[in-house]
Amino acid sequence: xxxxxxxxxxxxxSEIYRLAYEVGREIGKRGHILVNGGLSGVMEASAKGAKEExxxxxxxxxGHSKESANPWVDIPVVTGMGEARNVIIVRTADVLIAIDxxxxxxxxxxxxxxxxxxxxxxxxxxxxxxxxRVETPGQAVEEAEKxxx
Numbered sequence: 001x002x003x004x005x006x007x008x009x010x011x012x013x014s015e016i017y018r019l020a021y022e023v024g025r026e027i028g029k030r031g032h033i034l035v036n037g038g039l040s041g042v043m044e045a046s047a048k049g050a051k052e053e054x055x056x057x058x059x060x061x062x063g064h065s066k067e068s069a070n071p072w073v074d075i076p077v078v079t080g081m082g083e084a085r086n087v088i089i090v091r092t093a094d095v096l097i098a099i100d101x102x103x104x105x106x107x108x109x110x111x112x113x114x115x116x117x118x119x120x121x122x123x124x125x126x127x128x129x130x131x132x133r134v135e136t137p138g139q140a141v142e143e144a145e146k147x148x149x
Contacts, residue, residue, distance in 0.1 A: 001031050001032055001033070001148075002032050002033070002094040002095070002144075002145075002147075002148030002149065003032065003033045003034075003035055003058075003092060003093050003094050004027050004032050004033070004034055004035070004093060004094065004095055004096070004097060004141070004144050004148075005034075005035045005036060005089055005090065005092065005093025005095070005096040005097070005108075005112075006020065006023060006024065006027070006034060006035075006036045006042060006043070006046040006096070006097050006099065007036065007037070007042070007086075007089065007096055007097070007098050007099070007101060007104075007105050007108040007109070008020060008041065008042025008043070008046075008098060008099035008100045008101040008105055008124070009041045009042055009099075009100045009101045009102055009104075009105060010037075010039055010040045010041040010042070010043065010104075011040070011041055012041040012042055012045070012100055016041075016042065016045075016099060016100045016123065017041070017042075017044075017045045018045070019045075019099055019100075019122060019123065019137055020041075020042040020043075020045035020046045020049070020099050020100075021045040021046065021048055021049040022049060022137035022138075023046050023049065023097055023099065023122065023137040023140050023141060024045065024046035024047060024048060024049025024050035024051075024053075024055070025049035025050065025052065025053050025137075026049075026137055026138055026140070026141035027046070027049075027050050027053075027055055027141055028049060028050035028051065028052065028053030028054055028055025029053045029055075030141060030145065031055075032055065032141075032145075032148070033055070033056045033057075033058060034046060034047065034050040034055055034056070034057050034058070035057075035058040035059075035060065035089060035092050035093050036057075036058075036059060036060070036089065037059065037060055037061070037062065037085065037086075037089060037104075038058075038059020038060060038061045038068070038069045038070060038073045038076060038077075039059075039061070039062075039068065039069070039070060040070060042099045042100060042101065043059070043070065044070040044072065046099075047059065047070055047072035047073055048070075048072045050072070051072040051074070056074050056075070057072055057073050057074045057075070058073070058074065058075045058077065058092070059073035059075070059076050059077065060077045060079060060085050060088050060089045060092065061076055061077060061078050061079060061085065062079060062080075062081060062082045062083065062085045063078070063079075063080065063082075064078060064080045065078065066078055083104055083107065086104060086107050086108045086111060087111055089108060090108055090111040090112045090115060090117060091115065093112075093117065094117070094147060094148055094149070095117060095118045095119075095120065095144045095147040095148065096108065096109075096112050096117055096118070096119050096120065096144075097119075097120045097121075097122060097140045097141070097144055098119055098120070098121050098122070098124040098125070098131070099122045099123060099124060099140075100123055100124055101124055101125065105124065105125065106125055106127075109124070109125060109127075109129060109131065110129075113129060113130065118132065118144075118147045119131045119132065120132045120134055120140050120143045120144050121133050121134065122134055122135075122136075122137065122140045
């Protein structure tokens with residue numbers, strides 16, 4: 001069992017939402033803990049998928065209220081740190097799966113690489129970074145598991 005971070009956009013298409021949901025389901029099915037930013041979009045979809053499979057979901061929230069967490073977060077961590085909470089998400093995870101995303105996701109990818117954390121990419125940023133690219137939610141979690149102790 002490990003802690004898998006799922007990072008990605010807060011406003012996403014239905015296709016990206018579905019991919020994130022499936023990633024969350026795979027994480028939950030395999031008995032891992034999911035950590036993310038606790039809000040909408042990729043965060044909500046992955047949390048919902050993990051929770052429906054009996055997984056544990058930790059949401060690292062940017063604001064000052066537990067109530068801002070999506071309904072599938074089991075453990076809301078209130079930081080009051082805004083986007084700076086991205087460092088906490090990355091430090092907490094053993095490995096990260098990036099799905100879609102904008103600049104917040106890009107910052108999390110960069111922090112992960114600075115901290116030596118592996119990043120699995122599913123339809124995310126096309127950068128000259130050492131991201132392990134995958135095509136499916138199942139592949140994303142399989143790759144992530146290779147880095148769990």
